[in-house]
Amino acid sequence: MWKNSVFTSMAGIDYPIVQAGMAGGVTTPELVAAVSSAGGLGTLGAGYMNAESMEKSIQKIKSLTSATFGVNLFIPEYPEIDQEELQKASKKLNSYREELGIERSELPSNTTSSFKSQLELVLKYRVPVCSFTFGVPDKEVVQELKREDILVIGTATTVQEAVVNEENGVDVIVAQGSEAGGHRGSFLSAFDKAMIGTISLVPQVVDEVNVPVIAAGGIMDGRGLLAACALGAQGVQMGTAFVTSLESGAKEPHKQAILHTTEEKTVITSAFSGKPARGIENQFIRNMKSYEGDLPAYPLQNSLTKDIRKEAANQNKPEYMSLWSGQSPRLSQQLSASAIVEKAVAEAEQLMKRLS
Numbered sequence: 001m002w003k004n005s006v007f008t009s010m011a012g013i014d015y016p017i018v019q020a021g022m023a024g025g026v027t028t029p030e031l032v033a034a035v036s037s038a039g040g041l042g043t044l045g046a047g048y049m050n051a052e053s054m055e056k057s058i059q060k061i062k063s064l065t066s067a068t069f070g071v072n073l074f075i076p077e078y079p080e081i082d083q084e085e086l087q088k089a090s091k092k093l094n095s096y097r098e099e100l101g102i103e104r105s106e107l108p109s110n111t112t113s114s115f116k117s118q119l120e121l122v123l124k125y126r127v128p129v130c131s132f133t134f135g136v137p138d139k140e141v142v143q144e145l146k147r148e149d150i151l152v153i154g155t156a157t158t159v160q161e162a163v164v165n166e167e168n169g170v171d172v173i174v175a176q177g178s179e180a181g182g183h184r185g186s187f188l189s190a191f192d193k194a195m196i197g198t199i200s201l202v203p204q205v206v207d208e209v210n211v212p213v214i215a216a217g218g219i220m221d222g223r224g225l226l227a228a229c230a231l232g233a234q235g236v237q238m239g240t241a242f243v244t245s246l247e248s249g250a251k252e253p254h255k256q257a258i259l260h261t262t263e264e265k266t267v268i269t270s271a272f273s274g275k276p277a278r279g280i281e282n283q284f285i286r287n288m289k290s291y292e293g294d295l296p297a298y299p300l301q302n303s304l305t306k307d308i309r310k311e312a313a314n315q316n317k318p319e320y321m322s323l324w325s326g327q328s329p330r331l332s333q334q335l336s337a338s339a340i341v342e343k344a345v346a347e348a349e350q351l352m353k354r355l356s
Helices: 004-011 029-038 051-064 085-091 095-101 113-122 141-145 159-167 197-209 224-230 254-258 285-293 302-315 337-355
Strands: 017-019 042-045 069-074 130-135 153-158 172-176 213-216 235-238 266-269 277-278
Touching: 004 042, 017 029, 017 042, 017 337, 029 042, 029 051, 029 069, 042 051, 051 069, 051 113, 069 113, 085 302, 095 302, 113 141, 141 153, 141 213, 153 159, 159 172, 159 197, 172 197, 197 213, 197 224, 224 235, 224 337, 266 285, 277 285
Parallel strands: 017 235, 042 069, 069 130, 130 153, 153 172, 172 213, 213 235
Antiparallel strands: 266 277
16 A cells, blocks of 8 residues: 555655654664664664764764655754854853862853765765755755756645755655654744644644645654555654664663653653754753753754763763653663554555544
8 A cells, every 4th residue: 555655766765664763863874774674764863973983974874775855954044153152051061060069061162064065975875865954054055966866855844844845856855843853844934823733733734735745743653654654645754653663772771761651751852952852851951941041052952961961871861861752652662673664554455444
């Protein structure tokens, strides 16, 4: 049944399941390769990677699988740097550094981006699929990728964002609902105006654009896959579902937090990065809540908290980690990535037979 999907044909995959390109180390080459080898679309989350680490990861993926895979990039953001603001924000974090035994870190001095060199690597290795978050690439970039037969996927959290993606020439649009974990791809509206649920967002986007739409946000299994297709989507993108997979690079406290939490315990916070993101509420989020309106913008706050998040993970202190999770954690499983793909497909097919 999946062979007739426009998206699977365009992407050269067997099943319309995209593993989200989560940045920060979750999407190991082993995870990406396992999803792709199982017939889905594995995606390297390269948003925070420098050129050297990204190139090594691409090479590793290509050595592990001959199947189609993708790379996800962040459209760069360049907020103004106010040294006084940064100093105040950093001072608020010193108590956590002291508790964790971290030396005082230097303040971010610039907001340089690896975006250009990342694009060059996508083109150099002719990565089959390139997806984008936090904005839309210029039309020239889209066309350059297309000339190399690279499928271009954009991200939208509102109908208007989907329209802008289509106008810039992307081939496929991920319609990302508010249930999604971590940072969502909002770029036109304030985040609170873009908090539209998946079941509401997807059909409205499908009706407005003429390119295939992929549903994302809270989707964890075959039920979500079939429901998304009923709404008009050509497939699904799943993130949290793969965070707890065996091949995931997420730290064990993060995996265990997802496996043992419940839907009402996820919240939207800017405390870790300066950009709203959904994660499991913990002590750091509670402590920083009153300061959220005064924090530096992304990616500056993200740089300020990096040492805290890293050391907290090393010391197994989840209360100070960014425990990104969507709103369906009860559906998470600690299985291999291939088993997650195969189980979702089998479940969707069984449901389809039952319904017909």
